[in-house]
Amino acid sequence: MSHGIFSRSGGVSSHCFDSLNVGLSVGDGPAAVAENRHRILSRMGTRKAVFLNQVHGKTIHVLNQISNPAKRQTPIIADGLVTDMPGISLVIQVADCQGILLFDPDKKVVANVHSGWRGSVQNIIGNCIDVMKVRFKCQPGHIRAGISPSLGPCCAEFTNYKDEIPKALWSYKLSEKPYFDFWKMSCDQMIEKGMKKENIERMNICTQCNTEQFYSYRREKKTGRFACVISLKK
Ligand SMILES: [Zn+2]
Numbered sequence: 001m002s003h004g005i006f007s008r009s010g011g012v013s014s015h016c017f018d019s020l021n022v023g024l025s026v027g028d029g030p031a032a033v034a035e036n037r038h039r040i041l042s043r044m045g046t047r048k049a050v051f052l053n054q055v056h057g058k059t060i061h062v063l064n065q066i067s068n069p070a071k072r073q074t075p076i077i078a079d080g081l082v083t084d085m086p087g088i089s090l091v092i093q094v095a096d097c098q099g100i101l102l103f104d105p106d107k108k109v110v111a112n113v114h115s116g117w118r119g120s121v122q123n124i125i126g127n128c129i130d131v132m133k134v135r136f137k138c139q140p141g142h143i144r145a146g147i148s149p150s151l152g153p154c155c156a157e158f159t160n161y162k163d164e165i166p167k168a169l170w171s172y173k174l175s176e177k178p179y180f181d182f183w184k185m186s187c188d189q190m191i192e193k194g195m196k197k198e199n200i201e202r203m204n205i206c207t208q209c210n211t212e213q214f215y216s217y218r219r220e221k222k223t224g225r226f227a228c229v230i231s232l233k234k
Contacts, residue, residue, distance in 0.1 A: 001103050001110060003230040004044060005148050005203070007213045011036040013224060021215070021224025022051070023093050028224060037227075041089060046231050049089035053077045056118040060111075060131045063088065080113040080128045084136055086232040092148075095215035096207050098186060099148035099228025100125055104132065106142040110230045117158070120182050120189075121165060129193040140194030145201065148228045149214050152206030153181040 011020030012035050017028040020036050041049050050063060053075040061067075061076050063083035081090040090112040092099040097116035103109070113119070113128050132138040157179050158164055165180065172181045183202050190200055207216040215223045 001105070001230065001232055002044060003101050003103075003146070004040070004227070005099070005146075006040055006043075006227040006229065008215055008224060008226055009213070011039065016220060016222045017224040020226065022091065022227045023095075023225030024051075026224060027222060037091075040091070040227050040229060044089045044229055044231055046087050046089045048087065049091050049229075050076065050081060051091050051093065052079065052081065052114070054079050054093065054114045056114075056116055058119065058122040058124040058127050060113075060124070060128050062131065062135055063090075079115070079119055079124055080111060080131075082109065082111040082128065082131055082135065084109045084232070087234040089229050089231040092228045093225035094148060094150065094207075094228060095217040095220075095223055095225050096151040098150040098182065100128075100186060101146045101148070101228060101230045102128065102132070102143055103145075103230065104136070104138040104143045107136050107138050108232060109136045109138055110232050112228060112230050115182075115186060117156070117164070117180075117182060120185050121169065123189050125186055125189045126193050129190065129195070140190075141196055143190075143195050144199045145190055145195065147183060147186055147200070147202045149203050149205035149207050149210065151182065151208055151216075151218065152204070153179055153183070154206050155208035155218065156180045156182055 059078040060080035061078035102111040
Protein backbone atom coordinates (compact mmCIF):
# COMPACT_ATOMS: atom_id res chain seq x y z
CA MET A 1 0.00 0.00 0.00
CA SER A 2 1.21 3.50 -0.67
CA HIS A 3 -0.50 6.75 0.12
CA GLY A 4 0.05 10.46 -0.05
CA ILE A 5 -1.46 13.70 1.13
CA PHE A 6 -0.26 16.23 -1.43
CA SER A 7 0.07 19.82 -0.26
CA ARG A 8 -0.64 22.70 -2.66
CA SER A 9 3.01 23.11 -3.64
CA GLY A 10 4.88 21.44 -6.51
CA GLY A 11 2.39 22.07 -9.32
CA VAL A 12 2.02 24.39 -12.32
CA SER A 13 -1.23 26.27 -11.57
CA SER A 14 -1.01 29.98 -10.85
CA HIS A 15 -2.83 32.74 -8.98
CA CYS A 16 -5.44 31.48 -6.54
CA PHE A 17 -4.77 27.90 -7.72
CA ASP A 18 -1.06 28.08 -6.85
CA SER A 19 0.04 25.43 -7.52
CA LEU A 20 -0.74 21.67 -7.30
CA ASN A 21 -4.48 21.95 -7.92
CA VAL A 22 -6.20 18.72 -9.01
CA GLY A 23 -9.76 20.12 -9.16
CA LEU A 24 -11.14 20.39 -12.71
CA SER A 25 -14.32 22.30 -11.89
CA VAL A 26 -12.91 25.17 -9.83
CA GLY A 27 -11.98 27.50 -12.73
CA ASP A 28 -8.35 26.48 -13.24
CA GLY A 29 -7.02 25.68 -16.73
CA PRO A 30 -7.51 22.04 -17.78
CA ALA A 31 -3.94 21.75 -19.11
CA ALA A 32 -2.49 22.79 -15.75
CA VAL A 33 -4.79 20.40 -13.88
CA ALA A 34 -3.80 17.56 -16.23
CA GLU A 35 -0.10 18.24 -15.59
CA ASN A 36 -0.68 18.41 -11.82
CA ARG A 37 -2.60 15.12 -11.86
CA HIS A 38 0.17 13.56 -13.94
CA ARG A 39 2.76 14.65 -11.35
CA ILE A 40 0.77 13.06 -8.55
CA LEU A 41 0.38 9.84 -10.49
CA SER A 42 4.08 9.56 -11.22
CA ARG A 43 4.87 10.26 -7.56
CA MET A 44 2.46 7.48 -6.57
CA GLY A 45 4.04 5.15 -9.11
CA THR A 46 0.74 4.04 -10.64
CA ARG A 47 -0.34 4.37 -14.23
CA LYS A 48 -4.03 4.67 -13.45
CA ALA A 49 -5.90 7.00 -11.14
CA VAL A 50 -9.58 7.39 -10.41
CA PHE A 51 -10.95 10.86 -9.72
CA LEU A 52 -14.55 11.11 -8.61
CA ASN A 53 -17.28 13.56 -9.39
CA GLN A 54 -17.79 14.37 -5.68
CA VAL A 55 -21.27 15.53 -4.68
CA HIS A 56 -21.28 15.56 -0.84
CA GLY A 57 -23.39 12.39 -0.74
CA LYS A 58 -22.74 9.05 0.92
CA THR A 59 -22.33 6.79 -2.12
CA ILE A 60 -19.32 4.48 -2.15
CA HIS A 61 -18.17 3.19 -5.53
CA VAL A 62 -16.57 -0.26 -5.70
CA LEU A 63 -13.82 -0.70 -8.28
CA ASN A 64 -13.32 -4.26 -9.47
CA GLN A 65 -12.54 -6.09 -12.69
CA ILE A 66 -16.10 -5.60 -13.93
CA SER A 67 -16.16 -1.85 -13.28
CA ASN A 68 -12.58 -1.57 -14.55
CA PRO A 69 -11.87 2.17 -14.56
CA ALA A 70 -9.60 1.85 -17.60
CA LYS A 71 -12.61 0.94 -19.72
CA ARG A 72 -15.03 3.42 -18.21
CA GLN A 73 -16.17 6.44 -20.23
CA THR A 74 -18.54 8.23 -17.89
CA PRO A 75 -17.50 9.99 -14.70
CA ILE A 76 -18.13 8.23 -11.40
CA ILE A 77 -20.52 10.20 -9.20
CA ALA A 78 -19.70 9.21 -5.62
CA ASP A 79 -17.85 10.37 -2.52
CA GLY A 80 -15.95 7.22 -1.72
CA LEU A 81 -13.99 4.51 -3.51
CA VAL A 82 -13.03 0.99 -2.48
CA THR A 83 -10.90 -1.52 -4.31
CA ASP A 84 -8.76 -4.62 -3.99
CA MET A 85 -7.19 -3.99 -7.42
CA PRO A 86 -3.48 -3.12 -7.22
CA GLY A 87 -1.87 -0.36 -9.25
CA ILE A 88 -4.75 2.13 -9.18
CA SER A 89 -4.57 5.42 -7.28
CA LEU A 90 -7.82 6.34 -5.58
CA VAL A 91 -7.96 10.13 -5.37
CA ILE A 92 -10.11 12.37 -3.18
CA GLN A 93 -9.98 16.14 -3.81
CA VAL A 94 -10.47 18.49 -0.89
CA ALA A 95 -10.21 22.05 0.39
CA ASP A 96 -11.50 21.93 4.02
CA CYS A 97 -13.38 18.61 3.74
CA GLN A 98 -11.78 15.47 5.16
CA GLY A 99 -10.11 12.91 2.97
CA ILE A 100 -10.14 9.65 4.91
CA LEU A 101 -7.76 6.95 3.71
CA LEU A 102 -8.50 3.36 4.75
CA PHE A 103 -6.46 0.19 4.44
CA ASP A 104 -7.11 -3.40 5.46
CA PRO A 105 -3.70 -5.13 5.41
CA ASP A 106 -5.36 -8.51 6.02
CA LYS A 107 -7.68 -8.50 2.98
CA LYS A 108 -5.48 -6.11 0.96
CA VAL A 109 -8.25 -3.59 0.39
CA VAL A 110 -7.95 0.19 0.19
CA ALA A 111 -10.60 2.91 0.35
CA ASN A 112 -10.74 6.67 0.14
CA VAL A 113 -13.61 8.82 1.40
CA HIS A 114 -14.59 12.47 0.95
CA SER A 115 -16.33 13.67 4.08
CA GLY A 116 -17.25 17.31 4.38
CA TRP A 117 -19.82 18.31 6.96
CA ARG A 118 -22.61 16.90 4.79
CA GLY A 119 -20.75 13.61 4.48
CA SER A 120 -20.09 13.55 8.22
CA VAL A 121 -23.75 14.18 9.01
CA GLN A 122 -24.69 11.30 6.66
CA ASN A 123 -21.94 9.09 8.14
CA ILE A 124 -20.35 8.27 4.80
CA ILE A 125 -17.34 6.85 6.63
CA GLY A 126 -19.56 4.29 8.41
CA ASN A 127 -21.14 3.49 5.06
CA CYS A 128 -17.70 2.86 3.57
CA ILE A 129 -16.77 0.45 6.37
CA ASP A 130 -20.05 -1.42 5.75
CA VAL A 131 -19.18 -1.72 2.05
CA MET A 132 -15.70 -3.02 2.94
CA LYS A 133 -17.29 -5.62 5.22
CA VAL A 134 -19.99 -6.78 2.82
CA ARG A 135 -18.09 -6.69 -0.46
CA PHE A 136 -14.58 -7.62 0.68
CA LYS A 137 -15.13 -9.45 4.00
CA CYS A 138 -12.96 -6.90 5.84
CA GLN A 139 -12.97 -7.02 9.62
CA PRO A 140 -13.17 -3.48 11.04
CA GLY A 141 -10.67 -4.45 13.75
CA HIS A 142 -8.03 -4.85 11.03
CA ILE A 143 -8.72 -1.60 9.17
CA ARG A 144 -6.33 1.35 9.55
CA ALA A 145 -7.34 4.92 8.75
CA GLY A 146 -5.83 8.35 8.35
CA ILE A 147 -7.64 11.69 8.34
CA SER A 148 -6.23 14.39 6.04
CA PRO A 149 -5.78 18.07 6.85
CA SER A 150 -9.23 19.62 6.92
CA LEU A 151 -11.30 22.21 8.76
CA GLY A 152 -10.40 21.90 12.45
CA PRO A 153 -12.50 22.66 15.52
CA CYS A 154 -10.65 26.00 15.63
CA CYS A 155 -12.42 27.12 12.44
CA ALA A 156 -15.46 24.87 11.79
CA GLU A 157 -18.04 27.51 12.66
CA PHE A 158 -21.67 26.63 11.94
CA THR A 159 -23.87 29.53 12.94
CA ASN A 160 -26.91 27.75 11.45
CA TYR A 161 -26.08 24.43 13.05
CA LYS A 162 -29.59 24.02 14.41
CA ASP A 163 -30.83 23.75 10.80
CA GLU A 164 -27.82 21.97 9.32
CA ILE A 165 -26.58 19.49 11.90
CA PRO A 166 -28.84 16.88 13.57
CA LYS A 167 -29.31 17.25 17.30
CA ALA A 168 -27.72 13.85 17.93
CA LEU A 169 -24.42 15.37 16.75
CA TRP A 170 -24.55 18.56 18.81
CA SER A 171 -22.28 16.85 21.36
CA TYR A 172 -19.45 17.63 18.92
CA LYS A 173 -20.06 21.36 19.34
CA LEU A 174 -17.59 23.22 21.50
CA SER A 175 -19.37 24.25 24.68
CA GLU A 176 -18.88 28.00 24.42
CA LYS A 177 -19.38 28.65 20.67
CA PRO A 178 -20.93 27.09 17.52
CA TYR A 179 -17.73 25.37 16.36
CA PHE A 180 -17.71 21.63 15.67
CA ASP A 181 -15.07 18.92 16.02
CA PHE A 182 -15.53 16.87 12.85
CA TRP A 183 -12.24 15.06 13.42
CA LYS A 184 -13.60 13.53 16.60
CA MET A 185 -16.91 12.79 14.86
CA SER A 186 -15.08 10.77 12.19
CA CYS A 187 -13.04 8.88 14.78
CA ASP A 188 -16.21 8.00 16.70
CA GLN A 189 -17.99 6.91 13.49
CA MET A 190 -15.11 4.54 12.75
CA ILE A 191 -14.95 3.20 16.32
CA GLU A 192 -18.74 2.66 16.29
CA LYS A 193 -18.21 0.33 13.31
CA GLY A 194 -15.64 -1.70 15.23
CA MET A 195 -12.38 -0.03 14.28
CA LYS A 196 -9.71 0.31 16.96
CA LYS A 197 -8.81 3.76 18.23
CA GLU A 198 -5.10 3.03 17.91
CA ASN A 199 -5.57 2.26 14.20
CA ILE A 200 -6.89 5.76 13.44
CA GLU A 201 -4.42 8.52 12.73
CA ARG A 202 -5.38 12.20 12.55
CA MET A 203 -3.02 14.74 11.05
CA ASN A 204 -4.67 17.45 13.17
CA ILE A 205 -3.83 20.11 10.61
CA CYS A 206 -6.51 22.73 9.99
CA THR A 207 -6.68 23.86 6.36
CA GLN A 208 -8.12 27.28 7.17
CA CYS A 209 -5.20 27.95 9.56
CA ASN A 210 -2.62 26.65 7.06
CA THR A 211 -3.52 28.08 3.63
CA GLU A 212 0.14 28.48 2.68
CA GLN A 213 0.31 24.66 2.65
CA PHE A 214 -3.25 23.58 1.84
CA TYR A 215 -6.24 24.98 -0.01
CA SER A 216 -9.10 26.26 2.13
CA TYR A 217 -12.44 26.97 0.50
CA ARG A 218 -13.65 28.80 3.60
CA ARG A 219 -10.70 31.17 3.73
CA GLU A 220 -10.05 31.62 0.01
CA LYS A 221 -13.39 30.93 -1.74
CA LYS A 222 -11.89 30.75 -5.25
CA THR A 223 -9.18 28.17 -4.76
CA GLY A 224 -7.90 24.74 -5.76
CA ARG A 225 -8.31 21.25 -4.39
CA PHE A 226 -5.46 19.19 -2.99
CA ALA A 227 -5.16 15.43 -3.43
CA CYS A 228 -5.46 12.63 -0.90
CA VAL A 229 -4.35 9.40 -2.56
CA ILE A 230 -4.08 5.71 -1.71
CA SER A 231 -3.23 2.66 -3.79
CA LEU A 232 -2.30 -0.98 -3.48
CA LYS A 233 1.12 -1.90 -4.76
CA LYS A 234 1.26 -4.15 -7.84
ZN1 LIG B 1 -8.28 26.41 12.10
